[in-house]
Amino acid sequence: MSLDEAQRKGIVLGLKDATGQLRERLDIDELLFRHPKTFNLFLLALAELQDETKSNKDKMGWFQIAGIHGLPLQDWDGVKASSTGKGSYCPHGTILFPTWHRPYLAMMEQTIYNKMLTIAGKFKDSDSWTQEVQKFRLPFWDYLRPRGGNTRFPGVKDRKYGTTGYGWDFSVPYILEVEQVMVYMPYDDSRPDKKESELQLINNPLFMFVFPQSNGLKDKDLDYINFQASRINTVRQDQNFSGKCNHQLLNTVLAQSRESEVETLLNLLYLPYYKDYAIFSNKAVVNKKATVFGSLEGLHDDYHGLTGGNGHMSRVPVAAFDPIFWLHHCNVDRIAAVWQAINPKSWFPDPEIPGKPTETTPLLPFRSDEKSFWSSKNARRVENFGYTYTEIQKYKSGTNLQNAFMRKYAWSSQAYNRQNLRPVIPDEMKPLPLKDSPVFQYTRGTLDSRLSREIQVVSTQEISKSIVSPTPAFQHRLLATPELSESQTVLNVAAIEGLNAPVNVKEPSQIDADISRGPPNQGDKHLLSGKPPGTDILRQWYIDTTVEKAAFNGAFTIFYFVGDFPSDLSLYATAPTKAGTNHIFTAPAEACDNCGQQAEQGLLVSDTKPISPILLDYVGNGALRSLYPEDVVPFLRSNLHWRAVGIAETQPALSEEVPGLEVAVSASVAWLYPENPVPEFVGVQAYPEVTAGRAGGIAEAGA
Numbered sequence: 001m002s003l004d005e006a007q008r009k010g011i012v013l014g015l016k017d018a019t020g021q022l023r024e025r026l027d028i029d030e031l032l033f034r035h036p037k038t039f040n041l042f043l044l045a046l047a048e049l050q051d052e053t054k055s056n057k058d059k060m061g062w063f064q065i066a067g068i069h070g071l072p073l074q075d076w077d078g079v080k081a082s083s084t085g086k087g088s089y090c091p092h093g094t095i096l097f098p099t100w101h102r103p104y105l106a107m108m109e110q111t112i113y114n115k116m117l118t119i120a121g122k123f124k125d126s127d128s129w130t131q132e133v134q135k136f137r138l139p140f141w142d143y144l145r146p147r148g149g150n151t152r153f154p155g156v157k158d159r160k161y162g163t164t165g166y167g168w169d170f171s172v173p174y175i176l177e178v179e180q181v182m183v184y185m186p187y188d189d190s191r192p193d194k195k196e197s198e199l200q201l202i203n204n205p206l207f208m209f210v211f212p213q214s215n216g217l218k219d220k221d222l223d224y225i226n227f228q229a230s231r232i233n234t235v236r237q238d239q240n241f242s243g244k245c246n247h248q249l250l251n252t253v254l255a256q257s258r259e260s261e262v263e264t265l266l267n268l269l270y271l272p273y274y275k276d277y278a279i280f281s282n283k284a285v286v287n288k289k290a291t292v293f294g295s296l297e298g299l300h301d302d303y304h305g306l307t308g309g310n311g312h313m314s315r316v317p318v319a320a321f322d323p324i325f326w327l328h329h330c331n332v333d334r335i336a337a338v339w340q341a342i343n344p345k346s347w348f349p350d351p352e353i354p355g356k357p358t359e360t361t362p363l364l365p366f367r368s369d370e371k372s373f374w375s376s377k378n379a380r381r382v383e384n385f386g387y388t389y390t391e392i393q394k395y396k397s398g399t400n401l402q403n404a405f406m407r408k409y410a411w412s413s414q415a416y417n418r419q420n421l422r423p424v425i426p427d428e429m430k431p432l433p434l435k436d437s438p439v440f441q442y443t444r445g446t447l448d449s450r451l452s453r454e455i456q457v458v459s460t461q462e463i464s465k466s467i468v469s470p471t472p473a474f475q476h477r478l479l480a481t482p483e484l485s486e487s488q489t490v491l492n493v494a495a496i497e498g499l500n501a502p503v504n505v506k507e508p509s510q511i512d513a514d515i516s517r518g519p520p521n522q523g524d525k526h527l528l529s530g531k532p533p534g535t536d537i538l539r540q541w542y543i544d545t546t547v548e549k550a551a552f553n554g555a556f557t558i559f560y561f562v563g564d565f566p567s568d569l570s571l572y573a574t575a576p577t578k579a580g581t582n583h584i585f586t587a588p589a590e591a592c593d594n595c596g597q598q599a600e601q602g603l604l605v606s607d608t609k610p611i612s613p614i615l616l617d618y619v620g621n622g623a624l625r626s627l628y629p630e631d632v633v634p635f636l637r638s639n640l641h642w643r644a645v646g647i648a649e650t651q652p653a654l655s656e657e658v659p660g661l662e663v664a665v666s667a668s669v670a671w672l673y674p675e676n677p678v679p680e681f682v683g684v685q686a687y688p689e690v691t692a693g694r695a696g697g698i699a700e701a702g703a
Contacts (some may be wrong), residue, residue, distance in 0.1 A: 001369075003114050006132055007060050011075045012103045012374060014629065015110055016386030019198040021134065024390050025334065026175050026221045028139040029147070032433045032439065037132040040183050040438065042139075045115035046323065056212040060140060063212060063321075068104065068365060071316030072219045072586060081593065088592040090316060092585060093549055095348060095604060096357045097282045097297050098336040099376035101532065102330050103366035106385040107137040108326055114303040122186035122638065124196060137387045140330035143254070144262055144409055145148030147171050148431050153255040156166040156563060156616045159503040162576035164617060168412065170258045171251035172307075174434065179207050181439040194459050199441055208234045208245065208322045217318075225554060227318065228648045229311050234322040237309035241648075245311075250556050253306050254614045260580045262413045263540060263610035264299050267406060268676050269342060277346045280339060283584075283605040285546055286539050293544060296339070297583070300332045305557050305583025310648050312380040314555055316595075334389050337382050338405055338657060341391075342398040348376065381591035395605045414541055414610040414678075416672070455637065479483055503576050504564040505623050506638040507585045524659060527669075534674035539627045543579070543609045543640070548660035549586050549598030552646040552653070558582040558663075559652075561641045562614050562658070570651060579640075580609035604660050629667065636665060636690045644696075655696030665690040 006013035016022065031517045032039045047060040056063040059077045068076050070088050075081050081089050091100050103268035113136055122130035146168035155164025162502040166523055175181070194200060210233045211217055220232060230243040237250040249281045274280045274294070276475035282297045308314030320323050337384040359380075362373035382388055391408075410416035432442065528535055543560050559565075563577035572578065582604060589596035615632060618624035625631045642663050643652035655661055661677065666686045691697030 003110060003117075003368060007111065007114055007369070009370060010059050011369060012104050012107045013110060014103075014385035015113060015137070016384060018110060018113070019134065019343075019386060021604035022383060022386060022388055023135065023137045024393060025137040025330060025387050026139055026390070027142045027145060027177060028431050029145075029434065031136075031139045032175055033434060034439055034462065035135050036130065036438050036478075037129065037184075038135045041116040041129065041132060042112065042120050042121055042136060043181060043183055043202070043205060043439070045112045046186065047202060048119070049111065049115055050205050054159075056215045060107075061274060062209065065108055065111065065217065066209075066325075068275075069292055069320035069325075070315075070591065071217050071225075073221050076365045081364065088587060088594065090587075090592070092316065092674045093282060093284050093356065093594070093598055093603060094296065094357055094408065095278055095281050095284075096361060096363065096376060097300075099379045100363045102333055102382070103363055103368075103374040105138060105329055105333055106387075107324065107366060109385075109387070111151060112136070112138070119186065120633055124187060124300070133160065138330050139327060140334050141324065142180040142331055143177075144170065144258065144265065144412070145429055146412075146425070146431050147173055151255055153252050154574050154578075155256065155617060156503045156576055156614060156623075159618055159621050159623065162503050164256075164576075166255070166430075167423075169251075170254055172247060172254065172324075173249045175204075175439065176327075177245075177247045178204055178207050178440075180204055180442075182441050183439065185293060194474050203443070209321045209323060211321070221317075221591070225315060225317050225588050226648065227315065229315075234313075234318075234324065235311040236307055236313060236324065238311045239309050239573070243312065246309075249309070249574070250307065252308075256574070256578060257302070257306055257580065259413060261299065261302065261491070262652075263415060263612065264294055264302075264408055264608075266409060266413070266416065267540070267610070268294065268299065268335070269295060269339060269402060270681070272681055273315075274339075274388060274648050275343050275346055277343070278349055280343075281336075283549075284602040284609060285606050293546075293606040294529050294608040295334055296332065297333070297607075301583045301607070302581065303328055304585045305555075305581060314557075314583065314585070314647055319585075333382070338391055338401065341395075342402045344398065347380070365428060379592060394684055409658055410677060413613075414616045415538060415610075455585070494507035505562070505577075505618070505635075531671065532673060536672040537671040538672045538679045539610045539612055539667060540670075541615055541627065541632060542665065543611055544606070544654035544664045544666055545582055545608070545642075546604050546606045546662045547584065547658060548599075549584060549605045550589065550595065550601045551584075551659045551661070553599070553645070554588045555647045556584050556644060556646045557647070558584075558642055559659075559664075560609060560611070561643075562611065562618070562636065562639050565643075566643055569643075569650060570646070572643065579611045579614045582607045582609060592659055602622070602660070608666075627667075627683075630666070633665075633687050636687075640665070642696060655694075658696060661696040661697075663694075664688060 003013060003018040003374040044280060050482050058064065064076065086680045091097060110250055113133065114645065116133045116136060117130065120126060123129045148169040150167055151169040152163055154162055180201050181204045183202055184196060185200050187196050187439055189190040228588040230240055232243060235243060235245050237246045238244060239246065239249065254617050268280060279286055280296055283295050304313050304319060312318045313325060352358045362374050362375055363379065364373060366374045368374045368378065377382060392399055392407060396665060404680050408426055408429060411425060417423050480580040508547060545558060559572045559581055560579045561575060562575045562579045564696045566572065590598045615624060615627060619626060619650050624635050644658045644661065664686065666684055668684040669682040671682060672679050
């Protein structure tokens with residue numbers, strides 16, 4: 001079957017059969033930098049697919065493909081979504097979560113590819129442009145790859161000013177922040193003054209999606225989900241409902257959350273209980289007595305919440321309309337594929353569990369041919385869709401792949417990298433020099449004027465010392481501004497009330513100290529007796545949470561703080577004492593049949609949030625003596641707080657009124673040997689006394 005025929009019939013052919021080639025998906029900056037002409041066609045294809053006069057009419061257009069994920073409440077191309085007519089095919093909170101999104105991504109990938117072919121054929125030099133299309137696979141957004149150097153954000157390292165610094169900047173890729181881009185376009189008779197060899201300015205289709213004015217989303221559908229953000233275009237981190245993206249705020253929350261998310265990623269790839277696919281794949285509680293319980297879906301949910309805030313990415317029914325959704329999910333698929341290569345034998349439960357999805361459950365509405373649908377069984381291998389990822393191609397051994405992935409990301413984690421406060425960034429992770437890329441070759445002043453509203457540059461003498469000193473190979477993400485010296489840094493901090501206020505923590509009370517009394521604090525050195533020289537201890541602390549998925553009948557976020565926190569809910573996201581968040585990415589029962597069924601079942605979901613980063617910052621500033629339990633347990637009893645907040649709500653919920661909410665604390669210990677990047681897991685210990693007796697905490701210690 002040809003790709004054109006597959007598009008007409010709504011069949012996810014994948015680019016394996018369409019092209020006969022296996023190509024690597026790349027980080028979006030890599031695609032932009034290494035294949036600029038391919039990226040040019042990618043932007044033109046997106047712009048045409050998003051055209052508001054066309055996208056809502058074509059079943060393989062942007063609007064209808066994005067609508068598969070939620071709104072509008074209608075079946076896609078005649079494929080029945082549910083018996084209730086509520087639409088939404090998404091199997092969030094089930095074992096199908098990773099594999100369902102695989103043909104979904106492939107559908108968008110082949111649609112973009114097909115459109116790129118059409119556009120390439122319109123250039124006078126169509127052969128060379130068509131060759132560029134062959135290099136395309138959907139790019140991903142690697143959240144944990146630095147995009148520049150030196151950043152500062154709200155934190156506790158400097159208690160006097162409530163800020164923390166780092167030698168690298170992990171902001172969203174810059175191509176996602178600019179409203180307009182420069183592209184080469186095919187000659188058009190209606191614009192005879194424009195030459196193919198001249199760059200032309202267009203609205204950036206990666207910045208936002210503008211909803212069709214007719215036959216688009218209906219107000220009654222949006223009212224179903226109590227949607228308060230823009231109904232004109234997608235927005236990111238629009239906390240004040242201005243209808244505009246706030247990338248400065250987005251970059252701030254990304255910077256704050258980054259180190260905890262690094263630990264989450266690495267833990268998913270090495271801790272033994274994540275080797276079970278049923279646990280790794282999704283947030284549904286498998287064993288309520290488990291001590292640490294995260295998942296790929298949990299990591300995925302976090303970035304939906306971090307990216308969206310009160311905007312579209314935080315809400316299941318409308319998330320897929322934002323172009324960043326596809327880059328985000330491509331990275332989730334990449335992590336899943338790497339995990340699969342490391343754990344090739346772990347899969348769906350065998351024997352099957354009655355009433356639960358199996359590997360042969362149809363992944364609706366994705367047709368594999370005219371009579372069948374994709375299933376997890378035939379979507380198990382990414383190669384079946386004609387793509388792969390660099391790490392999988394490069395490392396054929398699961399052990400070698402695991403080692404390489406750990407080296408690729410562990411360098412930026414204090415917990416994993418305790419002995420090296422000037423971590424060495426791997427060459428493959430260094431920011432790319434993008435300022436000369438064609439897409440950014442604006443006429444004078446275009447880029448500068450935008451950046452002047454987005455980023456301030458200040459001298460390091462005006463702010464307190466970073467955790468990591470500026471690296472010698474300092475690179476920054478500003479694309480059309482003078483080079484910054486090592487004495488300067490990007491102040492990537494949103495304007496928030498009280499940013500320069502001191503960070504306050506309480507000394508443990510005598511009661512807390514008595515409850516937490518354990519063996520004398522010997523530190524960790526005695527544990528290393530008999531270990532090879534250079535061995536270190538990886539002690540990680542976690543906040544483990546279970547809650548009913550339908551607790552708010554829609555998406556909500558649980559914020560965790562270690563220390564005093566703002567009374568104003570709007571300041572939660574950038575509070576210096578924020579230790580992490582747990583975003584529950586779900587839809588109202590009225591807009592999602594799967595969510596409605598899970599609500600009726602009282603489905604519990606779980607997540608774990610590493611809090612070692614903020615604890616290590618407290619150790620660094622002297623507020624906490626060590627990560628040893630005798631120090632941490634009373635410290636957390638006095639200073640750990642949590643609040644659950646529904647999306648767009650103005651007040652947090654009372655913890656005792658949140659169905660199923662149970663917040664607990666645990667810690668794991670592993671050996672870090674000098675020549676092995678993968679830790680050797682030793683064990684995990686629960687500390688119920690930290691939250692015992694508190695609203696939303698453990699009912700009673702020892703329970």
